[in-house]
Amino acid sequence: MRQLYFDYAASTPVRDEVWEAMVPFFRRHYGNPSSLHSFGQEARSAVEKARQQVASALNCQSEEIFFTSGTSESDNWAIFGAARACQNRGKHLITSTIEHEAVLEAFRQLEKEGFQVTYLHPDKYGTIDPKKLMDAINSQTTLVSIMYANNEVGTIQSLPTIASMVGAIRRRRGREGTPLYLHTDAASGKYLPWTVDKLGVDLMSLGPHKYYGPKGVGILYVRKGVPINQFIYGGSQEKNQRAGTENVPAIVGAGLATKLMAKEKSRESKKLEKLQKKLTSLLVKEIKDIRLTGHPSQRVPDIVSLVIKGVEGEALVLHLNKMGMAVSSGSACTSTDLAPSHVLKAMGLKPELIHGSLRVSLGKETKTEDLTKLVTALSKTVKKLRDLAPKVEV
């Protein structure tokens, strides 16, 4: 039986071109980029070429691109780095309650270190109101971090609006005033525009394994002039900011995957939008008592999220897995601890509904007929589980 994969938001396979570009850097070009001989120079030029590829995709300068070990590290570095670099000027920070744990936990740690953090609540669609954000900014605010799109429900935030409001406050404060920066975790915004200037962000995190690149490598964009504290101490890699021998094969893969994603995203997202429409209409038609979650239109094309009354999301995932289909009961990062999703909770869903949450994410290999198979299997499973479950009022 062919296994069907519907969890592209958790991770994706490395695409052929990327794999082929990476392979020589494991065993043939194995030099250390910091070495002066030709082995080292070869590795160095591969790393710098990848940096250039990412910079072109984001329409920025290559000095503004840093390689990390993943989106989690990029988020941590951006948040700790900027907050601490500005702490003599202000110790108030703003984020939202629907961020990824890599963002939320960084802010919680900063609270322990004496920072004040405002956590903005979304509306029922998972949207953060830019006006509420503006009201939360005070004279001590130095950093705002709002994700580009949510990884569980797919809602897109009005980042350009937020950026222009933050920019207006920054101009009002003036050159000598308290600094104010905007970070975004863009790991789930892979089908959205990446041009950082148009977006107006100062710091942006990306994770290539979400778009057919390798795991173990992340990207952090830092606009020129934005101060961030050093993250790893040791050697002078990544402009003296993040020590450690570069993960050359992964960086090579990250560069090419980012370049290809930027080139193909508008075509791919049109294709996915059609599949997404098809899937949502099938779900609504075939399964009773479900509710689609996230924003109805302001959403990424690869994620469909829903809650199903009277069943447990985890049970659905396990049953579907036995039937050869991989879906998620929320985000991959939290689905093993069985705690109800903090995102759905923040959106105001009742706990008994949250337990029935499911995320189906689509990608390159998804075909229309796969969606029919999935909905048929899901419908059968839901029926079976509902028949087994004791009746509860929801």
Ligand SMILES: *Cc1c(COP(=O)(O)O)cnc(C)c1O
């Ligand atoms: C996947 C993801 C992360 C974490 O990425 P890692 O590769 O696990 O570090 C962070 N934020 C968002 C929005 C994500 O989708």
